Amino acid sequence: MYPAELTSPYLDRFSDAAAQRYKALGIERDDPDRPMKIAALNSEAFGAPVVLFCYLDRTMGPGQWGDAGMYLQTVMLLLRAEGLHSCPQVMWTMHRKTVSQIVEADDGLVLYCGIAVGFEKGGVPRPRTGRAVMTETVSFIGV
Ligand SMILES: Cc1cc2nc3c(=O)[nH]c(=O)nc-3n(C[C@H](O)[C@H](O)[C@H](O)COP(=O)(O)O)c2cc1C
Known part of the structure; x- marks a missing residue:
């Protein structure tokens, strides 16, 4: 992974x-x-009732993998607009053969990740995971 x-x-x-x-x-x-x-x-997809599986054509390169990440972010934002929550799960790639058998994925496709989708369960602790401070990850260049 x-x-x-x-x-x-x-x-x-x-x-x-x-x-x-x-x-x-x-x-x-x-x-x-x-x-x-x-x-x-x-x-168990964290208890979610639905998992989306995202595949890419094997011929795609790093740029297109980046495109897929942006696409999935949009999917997740659209899910929020419908009142749903989601969680990307790259872990499904550890079981890619089983997943591909079940969803009948073509051999020419490679599994990127799954996305668990469901309505949020009340009462479950949901602290936001930490983020690196912006000065570690972004360089502002200007005069
Ligand atoms: C592409 C991708 C794959 C991920 N795969 C997993 C995974 O397999 N299992 C998991 O627990 N979290 C995984 N995560 C992390 C969570 O889905 C989530 O992004 C993280 O907990 C941050 O959530 P928050 O913004 O609510 O703090 C993955 C995140 C991304 C972007």
Whole structure:
């Protein structure tokens, strides 16, 4: 799902965000069953009744993968406009063969991610995961 050589600051941001998200769902960092519990939550699409699967043609390059990310962001915003919530899940790529069998995806397509879709359940803690400060990620250049 991620590059094997993922290093700082990306790896730190990734693991901090995961720790925050899963702690909110009752899974502590030092829980020995953490990987299994995370896999189970993801496989249940966090309780959402619908999962969209986004595929790209295998011939597409990095630019088109970027396009797909923008497209999915728009899908997620349109879902909000309909009162729905969603959560992109790259985890489905770990089960790409099974998913492709079920949705009967053509061999020429590669699974990008799933998006769990549903109405928000009240009472579930939903702290927003942290974000890197803007000065770390954006350079303003001007006179
Ligand atoms: C392309 C993409 C794939 C993701 N895959 C997963 C995933 O498999 N499992 C997961 O728990 N979160 C995954 N995330 C993170 C969450 O979907 C979500 O973006 C993150 O928790 C931030 O949510 P917030 O803005 O409500 O804090 C993914 C995010 C993106 C953009």
